[in-house]
Amino acid sequence: MENLSRKTAAFHTLGCKLNFAETSTIARQLTGAGYEKVNFDEAADVYVINTCSVTENADRECKIHVRRAMKANPEGLVVVLGCYAQLKPQEISAIEGVDLVLGAKEKFNILSFLDDLQKNGHGQIHSCEIDEADFFIGSYSIGDRTRAFLKVQDGCDYKCTYCTIPLARGISRSDTIENVVHNARQIAAKGIKEIVLTGVNIGDYGKGEFGNKKHAHTFLDLITELDAVEGIERIRISSIEPNLLKDESIELVAKSKRFVPHFHIPLQSGSDDLLKKMKRRYLTALYRNRITKILDVLPDACIGVDVIVGFPGETEEKFLETYHFLSELPISYLHVFTYSERENTEAAQMEGAVPLAERKKRNKMLRILSEKKKMAYYATQLGKTLPVLWEHENKDGLMYGFTENYVRVQQPYNASSVNQVEFLTLEQIQPDGNVSVVPAFEGFLAKV
Known part of the structure; x- marks a missing residue:
């Protein structure tokens, strides 16, 4: 007989891979306590929204x-957590329909807040001071995707002048x-074939691994250990700071059968003056050196770049420095962010604000x-x-898939290929920017 008392929960994640890993872990907590997971647009007893700042x-x-949740079930409890919830709990609690706001320390204790939670027209806030978020909760996403996001690190000790993440996630x-x-x-x-390391x-x-500020291990130690884990076909490194991407780590990826030739390395600006104003921990010479090193040992590697346009003081001349620097670098794609002022950051107080229309124009460029970079890379x-x-x-x-070096390919849908790794020959770039594939010739497969 069906259990009519079984409660249901729905989840929605905004932002980064780290948020996806944490949402998945929180979802497992609720399902382990007897909740049934349902789609976010279905009627649920509890809606959990993991936010991004x-x-x-x-x-x-x-x-x-929040409105989506209320439309699906006006009586459902709405819980908001994540970075934005830590930074702006009062604002979120005032949103009509929100019942509970959990900060960085409290979000992993969601079950303890749900038992007595009732819909009463105002949102409860349980949010710590950010210096209390000094512990680590392991997380990974599973079940929703072909790949899993595995959280290995949290928080940041860098003081980039535009960034609120240390205020939202702590040390x-x-x-x-x-x-x-x-x-x-x-x-x-x-049976998941690919892991993406996130943080x-x-x-x-390695910093804070055993509750202290020193490094117990290094990133190289971590990837060396993971390289020996049986059963995972691919491990992908998500965004990593250029000053922390050492030669030894690049060389391990080059020799590895599991780590794939794909790096995502934030630049933020191609102007050394702006990098200093941003309090980044490198200049363009080091960045160029990292790209050169990667391509020396992994000539087919895919290299993605984060860049910010419209930072205070970014004159037309300084923007063109960035544009030309990126144009000349042998990189594969960009993630472009338009600078926006954030409370409690140094950059928000800086002179030389760039007009919004100009920020948008530079973003488009x-x-x-x-x-162009992506199509040129795909062509190679x-x-x-x-x-x-x-x-x-x-x-x-x-159906769509990715090569190890992050070329997005397509073929007619075939259910038996889902979550399978197949050797295929890249044939042609299609109008939508994906690459069509054909079966590898027999002689190649025999060699593999």
Whole structure:
């Protein structure tokens, strides 16, 4: 007989891979306590919204998803957590429909707040001072995707003048190597083929591993241990600071059968003057050196870049420094962010604000450059036979996958290929920017 008393919970995640890992872990807590997970647009007893503070419209996005929850079930309890919830708990609690706001320390204790929670027209706030968020909770996403996001590090000790993440997530701290390896093995046991390592500043891995500020281990120690984990076909490193990406780590990736030739390295500006104003810990010469080193040992590597336009003091001349620096670098794509003022950051008080219309124009210029870079990179890969991991989505009869070096490919949907790695030859760039593939010739497969 069906259990009519079973409670349901729905989840929505805004922002980064780290948020996805944490939402998935919180979802497992609720399902372990007897909740049934349902889609966010279905009627649920509890809706959990994990927010981001990096997006320019964090407040608007949060309100949109609260309204979605209320439309699906006006009596459902709405819980908002994550970075924006830590930074602006009062604002969120005032949103109509919000019942509970949890800060950085409290979000992993969600079950203890749900038992007595009732809908009464105002949002309860449970939010710590950020210096209390000095502990580590291991997390990973599983079940929703072909790949798993594995959290290895949290928080940041850098003081970049535009960034609120240290205010939202606290000091840099790390999971133990033993626990990361344990989680990786659990992921492998589920049949997931790819792990993406995530954190706020993963190159700083090892700091705070055992509750102190010193590095017990290094990022190189971590990836060396993970490289030996059986059952995972691919491990991908997410965003890593250029000053923390050491030669030894690049060389390990070059020799590894698991770590893939794909790096995402924040630049933020191609002007040394602006990098200093941002309090970044490198200049363009070091950045260029990292790109050169990668391509020396991994000539087919995909290299993604984060860049900010419209930072205070970014004159036309300084923007063009960035544009030309990126244009000349042998990189593969850009993630372009338009600077927006954030409370309690140094940059918000700086002179030389760039007009919003100019920020948007510069963003568009770099997005066009990104598309050119991506197509040029894809063109270098045509004719090569590479392993492709297929994803589950069926979009208008097509399925999509990624090569190890992050070329997005497509083929007619075939259910038997989902979550499988297949060697395929990259054939042609399609009008939508993806690459069509054909089966590898028999002689190649025999060699593999």
